[in-house]
Amino acid sequence: MSSDLPETRIREIEHWTGSYLHQAITVALSQSGPDEPSQDWVELMSHFKVIPLELSERKRLFVSSSMLHGAPITEFRDVITAIIKSSRKKLKLVKCTDDSSEKMKDRFIRGLDDSLDDSVVFYRSRVFPKKSMFSEAMSAAESRGKTAADEKSISTEAFVNTCNGCGAPRLRPGKPSCSFCGQDF
Ligand SMILES: [Zn+2]
Helix, strand or coil, X not given: CCCCCHHHHHHHHHHHHHHHHHXXXXXXXXXXXXXXXXXXXXXXXXXXXXXXXXXXXXXXXHHHCCCCCCCCHXXXXXXXXXXXXXXXXXXXXXXXXXXXXXXXXXXXXXXXXXXXXXXXXXXXXHHCCCCCHHHHHHXXXXXXXXXXXXXXXXXHHCCCCECCCCCCECCCCCCCEXXXXXXXX
């Protein structure tokens, strides 16, 4: 529900952005890689008007990179870009009437400035795990013969910490507070 109070409206946009970013990251991480995208990833891409890669291109990208799982980086980046763009558009319509809402809005805009790069760096660190070459080759070999236990490990890999205030994913472990809503971690 929308409200005329600028602070309430900014909080709503923070929640909207935080929950979509979190959803995009967890759903993208839960993709197996070269296979057909899952229904929830297809729906999220379509919601943000992102065109999915052809299946043959998915397979080609996956084979030519060392990605262990996840949606292609291009799709992930396009979805995050669309969320941020939409969030900026909503925020632009908020008319701040006092210092405190002005400050909230400024902090949120600065947070949005960093969130594409932060999201992509975070995502890459999850889909290209830092491992020795040997263990990377081993897990690539293992993932070719997938089992129910592997499905479980994929869902664990998709776990992402979130802000208690707005629900945004915590993309930088060293950061003491949320860059959207300012809540301490
Ligand atoms: Zn937050």
